[in-house]
Amino acid sequence: MSRDEYSYVGKSIPRIDSRSKVTGEALFTADLKLPRMLVGKILRSPYAHAKILDVDVSKALSLKGVHAVVTGKDTAGEKWGVFRYTRDQQLLCVDKVRYVGDEVAAVAAVDEDTALEALSLIRVDYEELPGVFDCRSAIEPGAPLVHEDRPRNINVAVKIDVGDVEAGFKRSVLIREDTFAAEEDSYFMTENYAVVANPHADGSIEVWMPNASPHTKAKALSNALKLPLSQVNVRKITIGGAFGGRSDVFPAEFIACLLSLKSDRPVKLVYDREENSIATRMGHAMITTIKTGVDPDGAVLARDIVSYLDGGAYSSTGPIATSVPYLCHEQAYRLENVRFHGYRIYTNKPVRGMIRIHGRSFACGIDTQLDMIADELGIDPVAIRLRNARRPGETTPTGSYVASCGMVECIEKTAEASNFLEKREKRPPNRGIGMGINSVQTGFPLGIRGGSQAFIKFHEDGGATVVSGVVDNGQGNDQMLVQIAAEELGVALDDVRLISADTEVTPTDAGSYSMISTFGGGAAVKAAAEDARAQLFEVASEMLEADPSDLVARNRKIFVRGAPDVGIPIAKIVRKALILGRPIMGRGSFAPDVDQRREWISNPKGQLSQAFSFGATVAEVDVDPETGRVQALEVACAQDCGFAVNPMLVEGQFEGGVAMGGQGGMLGEEHRWHQGHVLNPSLLEYKIPIIKDMPAITPIIVETIDPGGPYGAKEAGMSVAMSAAQAYCNAVGNALGIYFNHYPLTPERILDAIEHKKPGIQTAWELEPARIIKSE
Amino acid sequence: MRLPPFAYHAPDTLDKALKIKAELGASAPILAGGTDLLVHLKHRLASPAAVISLKNIRTLKGIEVGADSLVLRAGTPLREVAAHEGVIRNFPLLVKAVHSIGAVGIQHFRGTIGGNLCLTPRCLFYNQSLFWRTGKGQCHRTGGKDCLALKGSESCQAICSGDTVPVLAALSAQVTIASAGGMRTAPVAEFFTGKGESPFNMTPEEILTEIRIPLPWGPLSSSYQRLSFRSAVDFPLINAAVAAILDKGKVESFRLVISSAGPAPVILKELESAIKGQKPDPAMLQPVREAAIKAVEGAIIENASASKEYRVKLAAVAAVRAASEALGLENQPS
Amino acid sequence: MKKQLLSMTVNGEEVNLAVTPNTTLLEVLREDLGLTGVKEGCAEGVCGACTVLMDGNPVRSCLTLALEAGGADIVTVEGMATGGNLHPIQQAFIEHGAVQCGFCTPGMILASKALLDRNSDPSEDEIKTALAGNFCRCTGYRKILEAVSAASTGHTEPRRKE
Structure with a gap:
């Protein structure tokens, strides 16, 4: 079916949730107010690494207005980990603290002042321990151990080895090995984390918090609280952005539940900005050494990569985070012989999780090195990318079949829109233009929670209520579901109500963190709507004396194809169905066609995702050679998102991706440290982009109609966020004739590189390579 | 985020305010726009007994252009300063500096000119939450005996970060300071002590009431340069101002001030006599660069959102750009 | 106290x-x-x-x-809304896709109102200056800029082109 034949999908329709957001009606977690609600506060470790000798809460407990105090004693050392084999984070520390911010105790009191006073009355005796604060020193033999049972502080080791890398290098005419590094980046979603827990007399508990998968949160809470899953009800709430930072489970939601159960009152716990920075998640710092061999045309014949990721104190999503930078790259580029060793290393720093730009040192390293190779061979950046770009119908090194792929189109369209080659040829001094390309998964293998289901019920007036587990973090998933349901049911958008992301009511869903909401949750709603429509057709076919296969649902009516004037209102069919005892109840589901045997560490092969997005970004920048400050001028970004269910929303994702990945992610966003203390936990000192510094952006939507996605849709936005980082990086490099290898490109780093500019084709800084860590 | 408890006074005359000040001293800070003070209170960098709001004191607001000077009452909102015809006509560099503060659309409605001049010096180890500082020990400003950013430093090295500071110093402005005992004036240049823990030459009983800028006695040629990461909502990494009188092709007077380096602005005095009486010449810029580096090298330490080394480089750039613009040398090779 | x-x-x-x-x-x-x-x-x-x-x-x-x-x-x-009718700035934010997660939206809309009340037809630079102190992490600001432009008097065609 072509785009013109659709009523709602493929159209730029304003979001259903935007009205409540422009009026202030939309409630975020911190806005909730329940009768008898208490204020919760967490006492955190002020030290990066210390033994807990004693925790004395007696004074806090006796303070008037304090209703509950919890410590590690209340949790018996209960641990959280995303995987069975990564359970290493105590929900309240018992024996020791491992980073500045680690949770030690918590209180619930009648108001914030009392809660704060109670915290100040808790006495914790610590014995400070030496800490480790970067990957290289953490893996030194004899370094302090963050977890005593993890030698050399190695948390995760991923190994992928495909083809014959050595033979590939032998055939290569040019081999380069370069090392790239990037500092920690962070989400800085506008809403700080908050959680409200509300216990009930029937033993159940309601919980609200910003999340990227209510079902994952509920499962973790059910395990930790030892409550049946059906009694832990994570409710829907407006969420102020995620970007990967709401995916994991945090001790705070467990603590809020404990406090509320202990006090038998609702408890609200709201993080301040600093807590949101240090005690949720942040991005990994990363060092990546890339060795690439090419043929005379620049086609990559072999690649060998070693990455060190600074994981902070706990595992979090470690196995995924360690693998994904590599996986994005193997999707984006054709490779036959490739080897990857990824090590996630514990340090005494805040916990690192998944973030929108997976591995800046990896992604930008690959593209920077590709530009270096192109320059050595005398090939232009567009040509070398086209030479190596992924095509549809191919299989990635680790065994994922790529059904749809518009990488070539993305490269060509951004090159054309930006006038890339001509601008690269004729540049004013200190102006540069660069291109980056990348690819992102649409879903991960997530076992029993990898799919999605949906239900649809009809109201007697022909309106429908859709029930789906999909969560909206701000990207517009609610709108996507409603557009799909209205399209398939033939009703108006206003006729569709959505109940979503409430674990008591809605069926499971994979969560928004694996970029599968449209592909999976959208597909489930589409299937449910198709099911409901088939039931409507059954009833209508009797009323219209027509074959169900000849019927069409549109404009709130069902009619025989070609005869819209003699249709029957859907409301009438719904009522008829009730009389007939065949009420319309749609149900649909989606299960991804992935290899469920695939595992991040033990078995990294097989179909990873059913579909992959592809993107290219071109950035043009001016650099002030005296200060190193960069002004981005224009950005063209294209992504193959399969099919844009709502082009306006997809453009919004692209533009946000350029801001976070390119403007912020490559020009300034990094955490700075003083040992285990982050020096810039605030929005003042962590430099996210402001409107005044943003360039003009040209978003280009590429549609390849993926055979597995609803209407052909797949992931939309992340490939731009990643390729924007790479494009900005290469643009600054092009402006100055420097190959940058330490990110982000702060003015300070740029100036340093200008002052120490090296001749020939080599990276700006000589960094110590990341090497394979031999097991002892 | 909660504020600590305090009493609130909003006297309607300066005299009443000074009476409260005389009684409570340092335990009752002045609340003008609050954009700096309230952040400090939230971080428990101060827990005063009371705050004295200037809200109701009309005589502390407004701008007057006299025969020989322009007077900015300390409580005048930044927005009024930047929009005032007399300021725009006489001191374009002050307008530029004011426009650089925070975000024009926001801070300017509450923030005041006096507040910007009295902005508490900033340090990455000081401007942090109570929790953050708990694990670090105390510094000169929080009751300790050392500096967290520069071990062994005898005093606090926090950074004087007001955008208007170098401008007012370059324009040889005077501050008027009142106490229950009377009024006194002092040059802006002498208003700063150079010690972060007690940055201003004011007693706890005193209130800054006005800033008086002498009108230029000849054709003013000036520049304000500030370098920061973002183009708004950022404190300067360095800033510099030049006020020069250029008459008949000759530099009749020249003053270059660099700020946001250490606790006080730095006036590059030695340049003043060297440049005075000369025709503007690109050759002047190299001495400016050298003087700038020399002046800030001792003042800048590792306590800002960029390294010491980088900020020293920026100081040279800002100084040269300011001198270059003020002397009309922008498009000439140096 | x-x-x-x-x-x-x-x-x-x-x-x-x-x-x-x-x-x-x-x-x-x-x-x-x-x-x-x-x-x-x-x-x-x-x-x-x-x-x-x-x-x-x-x-x-x-x-x-x-x-x-x-x-x-x-x-x-x-x-902002009067008698159930959204303010034109609110309407423009909806129609131009300037709202994503919505957390910055109230502040963004009020800063825009303060601007347009003073300057009903601002340039793109004036809008950027007026909104420089309002952070958004989702949109990249392009659609916010479009929305505020559309809500200013200089624009007679507030609806976004499809």
């Missing part, structure tokens, strides 16, 4: 209440008056999520003592 009386007008209604001096305007609006469209994003005057209009001027409610607002006319995002 003694409470003091505070009288102000909020979204057109007179409000009288007693507050302790260490209460911010943000706290009074959110907690006492239930106007949770006022958001706390950073608590230190940087992000702009808590922006409200005070006598027509955009101010950070997180850095304004409630008592400082005595006698003032306060407008929050809840006071």
Whole structure:
């Protein structure tokens, strides 16, 4: 079916949730107010690494207005980990603290002042321990151990080895090995984390918090609280952005539940900005050494990569985070012989999780090195990318079949829109233009929670209520579901109500963190709507004396194809169905066609995702050679998102991706440290982009109609966020004739590189390579 | 985020305010726009007994252009300063500096000119939450005996970060300071002590009431340069101002001030006599660069959102750009 | 701590209440008056999520003592729509896709109102300057810029092209 034949999908329709957001009606977690609600506060470790000798809460407990105090004693050392084999984070520390911010105790009191006073009355005796604060020193033999049972502080080791890398290098005419590094980046979603827990007399508990998968949160809470899953009800709430930072489970939601159960009152716990920075998640710092061999045309014949990721104190999503930078790259580029060793290393720093730009040192390293190779061979950046770009119908090194792929189109369209080659040829001094390309998964293998289901019920007036587990973090998933349901049911958008992301009511869903909401949750709603429509057709076919296969649902009516004037209102069919005892109840589901045997560490092969997005970004920048400050001028970004269910929303994702990945992610966003203390936990000192510094952006939507996605849709936005980082990086490099290898490109780093500019084709800084860590 | 408890006074005359000040001293800070003070209170960098709001004191607001000077009452909102015809006509560099503060659309409605001049010096180890500082020990400003950013430093090295500071110093402005005992004036240049823990030459009983800028006695040629990461909502990494009188092709007077380096602005005095009486010449810029580096090298330490080394480089750039613009040398090779 | 009386007008209604001096305007609006469209994003005057209009001027409610607002006319995002009709800026934000997660939206809309009330036909640069103190992490700001442009008088065609 072509785009013109659709009523709602493929159209730029304003979001259903935007009205409540422009009026202030939309409630975020911190806005909730329940009768008898208490204020919760967490006492955190002020030290990066210390033994807990004693925790004395007696004074806090006796303070008037304090209703509950919890410590590690209340949790018996209960641990959280995303995987069975990564359970290493105590929900309240018992024996020791491992980073500045680690949770030690918590209180619930009648108001914030009392809660704060109670915290100040808790006495914790610590014995400070030496800490480790970067990957290289953490893996030194004899370094302090963050977890005593993890030698050399190695948390995760991923190994992928495909083809014959050595033979590939032998055939290569040019081999380069370069090392790239990037500092920690962070989400800085506008809403700080908050959680409200509300216990009930029937033993159940309601919980609200910003999340990227209510079902994952509920499962973790059910395990930790030892409550049946059906009694832990994570409710829907407006969420102020995620970007990967709401995916994991945090001790705070467990603590809020404990406090509320202990006090038998609702408890609200709201993080301040600093807590949101240090005690949720942040991005990994990363060092990546890339060795690439090419043929005379620049086609990559072999690649060998070693990455060190600074994981902070706990595992979090470690196995995924360690693998994904590599996986994005193997999707984006054709490779036959490739080897990857990824090590996630514990340090005494805040916990690192998944973030929108997976591995800046990896992604930008690959593209920077590709530009270096192109320059050595005398090939232009567009040509070398086209030479190596992924095509549809191919299989990635680790065994994922790529059904749809518009990488070539993305490269060509951004090159054309930006006038890339001509601008690269004729540049004013200190102006540069660069291109980056990348690819992102649409879903991960997530076992029993990898799919999605949906239900649809009809109201007697022909309106429908859709029930789906999909969560909206701000990207517009609610709108996507409603557009799909209205399209398939033939009703108006206003006729569709959505109940979503409430674990008591809605069926499971994979969560928004694996970029599968449209592909999976959208597909489930589409299937449910198709099911409901088939039931409507059954009833209508009797009323219209027509074959169900000849019927069409549109404009709130069902009619025989070609005869819209003699249709029957859907409301009438719904009522008829009730009389007939065949009420319309749609149900649909989606299960991804992935290899469920695939595992991040033990078995990294097989179909990873059913579909992959592809993107290219071109950035043009001016650099002030005296200060190193960069002004981005224009950005063209294209992504193959399969099919844009709502082009306006997809453009919004692209533009946000350029801001976070390119403007912020490559020009300034990094955490700075003083040992285990982050020096810039605030929005003042962590430099996210402001409107005044943003360039003009040209978003280009590429549609390849993926055979597995609803209407052909797949992931939309992340490939731009990643390729924007790479494009900005290469643009600054092009402006100055420097190959940058330490990110982000702060003015300070740029100036340093200008002052120490090296001749020939080599990276700006000589960094110590990341090497394979031999097991002892 | 909660504020600590305090009493609130909003006297309607300066005299009443000074009476409260005389009684409570340092335990009752002045609340003008609050954009700096309230952040400090939230971080428990101060827990005063009371705050004295200037809200109701009309005589502390407004701008007057006299025969020989322009007077900015300390409580005048930044927005009024930047929009005032007399300021725009006489001191374009002050307008530029004011426009650089925070975000024009926001801070300017509450923030005041006096507040910007009295902005508490900033340090990455000081401007942090109570929790953050708990694990670090105390510094000169929080009751300790050392500096967290520069071990062994005898005093606090926090950074004087007001955008208007170098401008007012370059324009040889005077501050008027009142106490229950009377009024006194002092040059802006002498208003700063150079010690972060007690940055201003004011007693706890005193209130800054006005800033008086002498009108230029000849054709003013000036520049304000500030370098920061973002183009708004950022404190300067360095800033510099030049006020020069250029008459008949000759530099009749020249003053270059660099700020946001250490606790006080730095006036590059030695340049003043060297440049005075000369025709503007690109050759002047190299001495400016050298003087700038020399002046800030001792003042800048590792306590800002960029390294010491980088900020020293920026100081040279800002100084040269300011001198270059003020002397009309922008498009000439140096 | 003694409470003091505070009288102000909020979204057109007179409000009288007693507050302790260490209460911010943000706290009074959110907690006492239930106007949770006022958001706390950073608590230190940087992000702009808590922006409200005070006598027509955009101010950070997180850095304004409630008592400082005595006698003032306060407008929050809840006071923008009149008689069930959205303000043109609100309408433009919806139609142009300027709303994603929505957390920055109230502050962004109020900062835009303060601008357009003073300058009904601002240039792109003027909009960028006026909104420089309002952080958005989702949109990349392009659609916010489009929305504010569309809501200004210079634009007679507020609907976005399909």
